[in-house]
Amino acid sequence: MAQEKFDLTVIGGGPGGYVAAIRAAQLGLRTALIEREHLGGICLNWGCIPTKALLRSAEIFDHFKHAGDFGLEVQGASFDLQKIVARSRGVAAQLNAGVKHLLKKNKVQVFEGSGRLAGSGTIRLEQKDGVSEIQSTHIILATGARARAMAPVEPDGRLVWSYKEAMTPERMPKSLLIVGSGAIGIEFASFYRSLGAEVTVVEVRDRVLPVEDAEVSAFAHKAFERQGMKLLTSSSVVSLQKQADSVIAVIDTKGTTTEIRADRVIAAVGIVGNVENLGLEGTGVQVENTHIVTDAWCQTGEPGVYAIGDVAGAPWLAHKASHEGILCVERIAGVDGIHPLDKTRIPGCTYSRPQIASIGLTEAQAKERGYELKVGRFPFMGNGKAIALGEPEGFIKTVFDAKTGELLGAHMVGAEVTELIQGFSIGKTLETTEAELMHTVFPHPTLSEMLHEATLAAYGRAIHT
């Protein structure tokens, strides 16, 4: 193959990489993208998107179970797991094809294969039909991350599942042990519980969803328990004994051990960055804790080499990766008026039932940083639309700086909050204070009115509490 020359080459075609490549092409850079498996990355093929498809099936099934509450009669509601999984795979396939089309439309040259750094401005490209070299002035590493394998719950593809097996079950496990209560663990817990599995979640920290505001964790904990989940916090799996078609796990909870038998285990104990086989050895690229070290502009220690998304560190979110991709490319292209990503402006969402969404500082983090606070809370119970929807569970919490009125953070749990959080994202980007939120007219009746009320509540002015 003839040697090719590009202005920019992106290694990794996930939500960071393909977005970066499209933006670069828009800016007139001759751009290449190297992807070893699926365009769209884990997010689109094995993460965010297919799990949302699964959870949608579970949600509708939940509605069936409560049809009577709405005056509806549904008889003999049941599900076909194969079809649920097939739908999820179909959704991923559709979007994967969409990304391929977008890259083509933008004239990004896509190489199927693996890329690694091979000297200044050079990438060694390994493909099925051989090895070649690509010359590229700038190189973005966007290789993402993979599930962390932590003893004794290393995924084996059979009894101990990673996200991949958990997303494509052949039959319903009767009982499930989920290790880790971050977004991934909790979403699987919610899906399998809705479809009837006995679910136990083990979390090493003292609360579930430990990155969320403590009040949200506590509320979600109770809601999950009411659904019949078993939640073991301050707990860890000490040992795992594999049987023919089940496991026996020994769980330690603050010194007390218990035994739990489960058909399957899902390991969701965090991720590690994909930093191997990238030719980083001997370059200025530094790796710490399996992640590539970058500056505020995604630049690594090696001139002309950048890293974005999961491989460049927390928070491990697709939208953070995309945003970094655009920022990095615009910096390379010399676009005016860009600024480093402010990590307190990245929202996070968990699509369990109830949903959880948040942005910015938790109340505890804000206190730690010495802010004097105004904190508002508003319950779903006080919102007309929530009652009409039959979703009275949940609340929205706001955290303001008492001195300046800056919106420091917002935390939500309840129906559709993942669609609500963007209101506060926009607010934070526009540097809102409580005043503008108070002056905003929210449509009635909507769940979004709770954004208003939670802001008013911080100043003792909520109307419907």
Added chain:
Amino acid sequence: MATEIIMPSVSTSMTEGTLARWLKKDGETVAKGEVIAEIETDKAILEVEAEAEGIFKAFVADGATVKVGEPMGALLAPGETLGGTISAAQSAAAPTAAAVGGETAVAVAVAAPAAAPSTGHAPAAHDGTRIFASPLARSLALLHGLDLVNISGSGPQGRIVKRDIEAAMSAQRPASGAVAAPVAEAPVKAPQPAAPQAAGAGYELIPHSSMRRVIAQRLSESKQQVPHFYLTVDCRLDKLLALRQQVNGSLPDVKVSVNDFIVKAVAAAMKRVPATNASWSDEGVRRYRDIDISVAVATPNGLITPVVRQADAKSVGTISAEVKDLAERARQGKLKPDEYQGGGFTISNLGMYGVRDFAAIINPPQACILAVGTAEKRPVIEDGAIVPATVMTCTLSVDHRVVDGAVGAEFLAAFKALLETPLGLLV
């Protein structure tokens, strides 16, 4: 509508007072006439009453020293918030219904003018153009007493955002010896006597911009406290003009002005007479290491002095490009604080207006300012005969505490020699 709580003037000599303590907490509802604060002057502790009812909001903490006429806090209308107060505060420069009785002396709060937008409107810059700033930036500016007029924005379309306020605050901290530092000045509210109504008063009251206040304050201080003396010299420019023509004619991209040569000549003369690159302080004379030259630029809002750093080490061409850029951005109000703060010497050139000579007021804490007049044809006597020549008169104003007459004269002689044998300025 927001009502500001300002530091009252208790006696004519009082310039500032100390807020002994607030008697209300943020967010508390206050009735008209309630005692809300105690202030301490050199003579007594006085109570401050609320001029209106409202929700109390403090801008300064107990023990803070506040200049007379400056806001210490505000009384907000129900539903009104900090953001709204800024609007009111910014446009409060033209008070109409001042509520302070001259007799009672301690009444404090002044109703915001009826024309002030109540909430949510962007404040207007003093030339009437709208300032774009984020709500948080406005809130922070109010909290830290910064005037948005003096802050350039880095957000979309030049919008002022949080980081710009933070940058302005960090620039203001180390800049204690700053020259023209409007940013460093809190917006000073005039003491609020019964203000004249503009309508029917026979004149139009033009509100002070904070730049105008800084000019007023610093130059009054300079003229009152710095012992000025003046040295005047005529410089023949024929050779310089010929050289300039040659330079501009031979290099297509270069168009240097006489003023660019003057900046360079001043820098070179300062290098020869370093005593002029200094300022007075009570501890001792500060002799600066770098030769940084402030160039006075007239802007629609007033005078500002952007600084050409290390001008002695720069070519005339570089100086020319830099001055052009600084002056342009100065006129647009887009200078960053570090671009007009500092500087060891100022040049003020009114030659383009045909001014023959003038004496400038020293720009503190600097010790010297050079006032440059117009270059004009004058008869001069050369070898006993009257011949025509192009002559420019320059007057150096000097702070006698720092620079004595002979040293000033030495500087001027060096400056004149450099201009009259200008080839030296190019090497």
